[in-house]
Amino acid sequence: MKLALISFTKTGASLCCQLTKNLQKQGYMCEGYIPRRFFQETEGREDKGIYGLEESALEWTKRQFFQMDGLIYIGAAGIAVRSVAPFLRDKLTDPGVVAVDERGQYAISLLSGHVGGANELAKAVAKSCGAAPVITTATDINQKMAIDVWAAKRGLWIGDREAAKEVSVRLLEEESVGFFSDFPVKEPLPEEYSWNRAGKANVWVTVKKRPRKEDETGTMLLEVLEEGGQILRLAPKILTVGIGCRKGISSEIIEEKIKEALEEGNLEEHAVARFASIDLKKEEEGICRVAKKWGVPFVTFSAGKLETVRGTVQESAFVRQVTGTGNVCERAALLGAGEDGALLVEKKAGHGVTVAVAMESLGGL
Numbered sequence: 353m354k355l356a357l358i359s360f361t362k363t364g365a366s367l368c369c370q371l372t373k374n375l376q377k378q379g380y381m382c383e384g385y386i387p388r389r390f391f392q393e394t395e396g397r398e399d400k401g402i403y404g405l406e407e408s409a410l411e412w413t414k415r416q417f418f419q420m421d422g423l424i425y426i427g428a429a430g431i432a433v434r435s436v437a438p439f440l441r442d443k444l445t446d447p448g449v450v451a452v453d454e455r456g457q458y459a460i461s462l463l464s465g466h467v468g469g470a471n472e473l474a475k476a477v478a479k480s481c482g483a484a485p486v487i488t489t490a491t492d493i494n495q496k497m498a499i500d501v502w503a504a505k506r507g508l509w510i511g512d513r514e515a516a517k518e519v520s521v522r523l524l525e526e527e528s529v530g531f532f533s534d535f536p537v538k539e540p541l542p543e544e545y546s547w548n549r550a551g552k553a554n555v556w557v558t559v560k561k562r563p564r565k566e567d568e569t570g571t572m573l574l575e576v577l578e579e580g581g582q583i584l585r586l587a588p589k590i591l592t593v594g595i596g597c598r599k600g601i602s603s604e605i606i607e608e609k610i611k612e613a614l615e616e617g618n619l620e621e622h623a624v625a626r627f628a629s630i631d632l633k634k635e636e637e638g639i640c641r642v643a644k645k646w647g648v649p650f651v652t653f654s655a656g657k658l659e660t661v662r663g664t665v666q667e668s669a670f671v672r673q674v675t676g677t678g679n680v681c682e683r684a685a686l687l688g689a690g691e692d693g694a695l696l697v698e699k700k701a702g703h704g705v706t707v708a709v710a711m712e713s714l715g716g717l
Contacts, residue, residue: 353469356416357384358409359426364454365390367481368426371452372401374480385412409435422448422473432462443467444500444510450474456481465489466500467510496523497542499555499584506717508557508586509622515553515584522553530554530576532569535588536716550576557586559623559711561615589625590712592693594685595639596629596671598704603641605703610642613707617697625712626651628688630658630680651688658683666699685710 355375359368365386372384388404405412409425413435416423425432429451436449440463448470449463459481461474471487478485491498499519503510510516522529523544530551531541537557541547545555548569554576556569563573576583593610614621627643629636631652643650655676663686667678677683679699685708686693692713699708 353421353473354381354419355383355422355424355473356420357382357424357426358405358412359384359386359454360409360431361387361427361454362390364426367452367454367456369402370456371424371426371477371480375476376401378476378480380476410438413439417447420447422450422469424450424452424473424477426452426454428453429460429462436463444513448473450477452477452481452483456483458486459483460486461488465492466498467504469504471501490524491520494524496520496544499529499586503586506588508588508717509620511585511587511622512582515582518553518582519555519584522551527551527553530581532573533557533717534559534569535714538716548572550579550581552581554581554583555586556583557588557717559587559591559620560585560618561620562618564618585620587620587623588714588717589623590689590714591619591624591696592626592628592685592688592710592712593624594628594681594683594688594708594710595633596680596684596706597633597636597638599636601636601638601704603638603645606638606705607642607645609700609702609705609707612702613697613700613709616700617709619696619709621646624648626688628652628684630655630675630677630684632675633680653684653687657687661686663695681706681708682710684708689713 357368359365368384368386372382375382382401384402385405388406391404417439432451443464444467446464446468448468450470450473451460451462459474459477461470465471474485500516519529528546528551530549531545531547563570565571626648627650629652631654634652658677661683665679665682672678682699689710689712693710695710697709699706
């Protein structure tokens, strides 16, 4: 977790140095900023991650807000609130924000307590300076498992925000929440979550976009939807999209074919972990552009490596002549998905593009 700390007074500068040092020992990547005039009077040293501050709190926040996972303001909570206000977007993407008084008596989780990690950060700060952590999120103070925290710790994409709110509301009203998962869950769930038993609010861990009757839990989930119950989908990023294409195919066409393949497989775009292809395509502009747009890595494999993939794939003599392997997209998808990966969408071809989708094995959440 990347953190940036800011202080405004001499007392606060001393605390900033202390917190930066202690949080670094806890494994955080920290940068501490203190007013330049106090730099020599404290432990200010750039080689220890302490920097002189020569800009306003608002300017500093603008620079740090979209780069850091957490921001810590040492001073009045109002300074933190006014500084972050212009940059707030969404609780699922905003960094965690913590305010600490300059005497180190209280560490207050101000923003993005769950997904942004501010609640845990406030506790870490409190531990580092002997402060009392101040947590105000309802699920925490009522000792209920916040589903967004549970999901974030497991790297799951969180779907409908309103459905997430509904889960919390039902828990706080002492109602049971239905829990469905297409994957094993290692740790026991709190008793307020009911396995495979629908409630007015429900959680579904899946890579699918919608339930289908032929799916193992599809019928039950369809009944939930028909009865008006809400479903919060949580998706693990475990899909690999294998791509083959002619040289110079536009990113728009490639993206269109990827979306068509995912739609055919009833698969969630946010479950995609990577794109994969042959190394001849490692600089293919269209694929690289879509990978950047989707925020996923683009991995490539040699023809020899692709040939090691066992199982039934759709071979093409022409593709073998050009690339050295008879199938690029399916083999690349399976290699990207790992040793126990499974092909979910077979090769789909059109407009000079081939796409396949494989899912890596997920032992448990």
